[in-house]
Amino acid sequence: MTRSHTPPSTPSAPSTPSAPSARTAPAPDVLVVGGGLIGLVTAWRAAQRGLRTTVVDPAPGGGAAHVAAGMLAAVTELQYGEQTLLDLNLASAQRYPAFVAELEDLTGLDTGYRRCGTLAVALDADDRAHLRDLHAFQTSLGLESHWLGGRDCRRLEPLLAPGVRGGLRVDGDHQVDPRRLAAALLRAAERTGVAFVRATASRIDTAAGRATGVVLDDGTVLAAGRTVLAAGSESGRIGGLPPELLPPVRPVKGQILRLRIPAGHAPFLSRTVRAVVRGSHVYLVPRENGELVLGATSEEFGWDTTVTAGGVYELLRDAHELVPGITELPLTEMLAGLRPGSPDNAPLLGATAVDGLLLATGHHRNGVLLTPVTGDAMAEVLTSADGGLPPYARAFGAQRFAPARQEQPA
Ligand code: GLY
Numbered sequence: 384m385t386r387s388h389t390p391p392s393t394p395s396a397p398s399t400p401s402a403p404s405a406r407t408a409p410a411p412d413v414l415v416v417g418g419g420l421i422g423l424v425t426a427w428r429a430a431q432r433g434l435r436t437t438v439v440d441p442a443p444g445g446g447a448a449h450v451a452a453g454m455l456a457a458v459t460e461l462q463y464g465e466q467t468l469l470d471l472n473l474a475s476a477q478r479y480p481a482f483v484a485e486l487e488d489l490t491g492l493d494t495g496y497r498r499c500g501t502l503a504v505a506l507d508a509d510d511r512a513h514l515r516d517l518h519a520f521q522t523s524l525g526l527e528s529h530w531l532g533g534r535d536c537r538r539l540e541p542l543l544a545p546g547v548r549g550g551l552r553v554d555g556d557h558q559v560d561p562r563r564l565a566a567a568l569l570r571a572a573e574r575t576g577v578a579f580v581r582a583t584a585s586r587i588d589t590a591a592g593r594a595t596g597v598v599l600d601d602g603t604v605l606a607a608g609r610t611v612l613a614a615g616s617e618s619g620r621i622g623g624l625p626p627e628l629l630p631p632v633r634p635v636k637g638q639i640l641r642l643r644i645p646a647g648h649a650p651f652l653s654r655t656v657r658a659v660v661r662g663s664h665v666y667l668v669p670r671e672n673g674e675l676v677l678g679a680t681s682e683e684f685g686w687d688t689t690v691t692a693g694g695v696y697e698l699l700r701d702a703h704e705l706v707p708g709i710t711e712l713p714l715t716e717m718l719a720g721l722r723p724g725s726p727d728n729a730p731l732l733g734a735t736a737v738d739g740l741l742l743a744t745g746h747h748r749n750g751v752l753l754t755p756v757t758g759d760a761m762a763e764v765l766t767s768a769d770g771g772l773p774p775y776a777r778a779f780g781a782q783r784f785a786p787a788r789q790e791q792p793a
Pocket residue numbers: 454460637678679722747748749
């Protein structure tokens with residue numbers, strides 16, 4: 384077993400008193416708080432490297448993965464000013480084929496990975512100008528993206544609205560089914576020896592300024608060598624840490640719908656189709672099993688996960704402008720989830736200012752895409768001699784938003 388060096392404790396670390404331990408089993412090397420995609424991949428990769436690993440989550444495999452559409456949209460979701468994140472997104476997209484092959488071999492489960500590409504279209508002159516700019520930006524960065532006129536867009540996807548003015552064909556932006564991916568990761572983690580505690584961690588436990596595990600909501604203490612907080616948006620409000628040491632992660636609500644293409648129905652869409660309508664992203668992700676995922680709103684209203692009439696109305700209205708035929712499809716699910724938004728929309732990975740506490744959270748719109756690279760980066764952190772991030776992830780250190788320390792006078 385390899386153990387990483389842990390950085391020295393800091394004077395600002397918390398000193399919450401420990402609750403009495405109710406467990407006598409030896410403490411794991413790594414305790415991962417959160418059994419979503421990021422927590423599961425971290426645990427799986429850690430266990431593969433020989434670390435005794437436990438995940439604590441009341442319902443592993445759920446969370447945002449249960450809601451997300453699963454677009455692997457490094458190129459079509461490119462934003463100005465996010466070129467560093469683009470590199471990480473591309474590194475993860477590149478890992479996907481081998482990642483799902485490894486998972487599927489180990490578990491016998493299908494992850495729903497589909498190399499279908501994406502078509503991002505414009506519905507009016509403003510959208511067209513925006514997509515033209517995006518295309519110029521993408522090509523300036525050497526990304527593969529092809530401009531198509533409206534007629535060529537409809538040739539690719541005949542059910543698109545006649546008014547589509549043009550679009551970008553991005554052949555490298557694929558999809559995976561996050562629910563299936565989570566199920567495969569859960570089984571892979573179990574097969575690799577990861578233990579699961581199906582309960583809620585209410586706070587990080589600390590002693591002498593060091594994270595020593597977690598306390599469950601029933602008061603049980605789970606001790607661990609190191610604790611990885613990978614609880615999505617919940618990471619930003621876990622107990623036991625003073626406000627200045629809580630991860631700067633906020634909930635960004637996304638409402639999403641699932642429709643079903645009836646068996647025997649003519650092919651609907653052959654690839655992911657998306658647009659920005661009146662400033663909001665709308666996308667349609669067709670799965671091979673006949674599911675059509677229609678997402679997603681982006682709302683900053685705290686911890687609310689209500690599906691609202693307004694959210695559903697906007698999604699259907701915008702998607703109907705894009706592909707009018709959707710209104711004939713059965714609507715099978717309406718859900719809302721919370722993305723873990725960070726101040727720069729990029730993940731927070733690795734060591735924190737609290738000795739023994741690491742983060743793997745803040746993935747915002749890219750959690751599914753970034754799952755493979757996050758697993759690799761966290762495995763490196765947990766097993767390298769210095770506990771540092773590998774070069775490809777170094778820009779995403781968990782402490783990059785920590786308030787600057789005051790220099791003490793000599
Ligand atoms: N990446 C898609 C979304 O967050 O809605």
